[in-house]
Amino acid sequence: MNKIEHIGIAVNSLEKSIDVYQKLLNTDCYKTELVVSELVNTAFFKTGENKVELLEGTAPESAIAKFIEKKGEGIHHIAFAVDDILAEMERLKQEGFVLLNEQPKKGADNKMVCFVHPKDTNGVLIELCQEIKWI
Numbered sequence: 001m002n003k004i005e006h007i008g009i010a011v012n013s014l015e016k017s018i019d020v021y022q023k024l025l026n027t028d029c030y031k032t033e034l035v036v037s038e039l040v041n042t043a044f045f046k047t048g049e050n051k052v053e054l055l056e057g058t059a060p061e062s063a064i065a066k067f068i069e070k071k072g073e074g075i076h077h078i079a080f081a082v083d084d085i086l087a088e089m090e091r092l093k094q095e096g097f098v099l100l101n102e103q104p105k106k107g108a109d110n111k112m113v114c115f116v117h118p119k120d121t122n123g124v125l126i127e128l129c130q131e132i133k134w135i
């Protein structure tokens with residue numbers, strides 16, 4: 001795996017939290033993106049090499065809404081950049097990790113993503129992301 005691609009933070013209100021993180025990081029949110037398939041609305045910030053993703057659930061059954069219901073707002077996942085998501089998924093499967101999706105799925109900010117169950121990773125939800133390259 002390569003660098004940390006982003007840290008995902010679960011928030012109740014994207015609008016309010018964009019304001020907070022703009023002030024905190026002293027930089028503007030560079031993109032908001034609705035990911036209908038994940039039932040999330042997202043906002044992205046860049047700080048140097050790093051990215052922060054704020055996530056608001058768009059329905060009560062969304063992973064973000066369920067997480068906030070149980071644990072409150074806070075860090076929801078850590079995403080790692082990978083060069084070859086299929087190879088990395090296969091490697092992790094061989095190592096015994098439970099993948100939450102069998103096929104890579106469309107994430108935000110031009111990525112294919114796969115999640116690893118937090119029970120296998122000390123309670124931390126892990127996301128793998130491979131950049132989609134357009135030919």
Ligand SMILES: C[C@@H](C(=O)O)C(=O)SCCNC(=O)CCNC(=O)[C@H](O)C(C)(C)COP(=O)(O)OP(=O)(O)OC[C@H]1O[C@@H](n2cnc3c(N)ncnc32)[C@H](O)[C@@H]1OP(=O)(O)O
Nearest residue numbers: 008035038063066067076100107108113115118123124125
């Ligand atoms: C747009 C995209 C992108 O960046 O491109 C994104 O990030 S989308 C980000 C949103 N999408 C996702 O998160 C998709 C992957 N997530 C999932 O499949 C799910 O949220 C699971 C992680 C499997 C949890 O779902 P499930 O329905 O089992 O929920 P649950 O509430 O019953 O939780 C089962 C157990 O997992 C724990 N749990 C739930 N979410 C957790 C999280 N984010 N980090 C650590 N632990 C977590 C719960 O506390 C509970 O622990 P106890 O059993 O001890 O009570």
Ligand SMILES: [Co+2]
Nearest residue numbers: 008053079127
């Ligand atoms: Co993410």
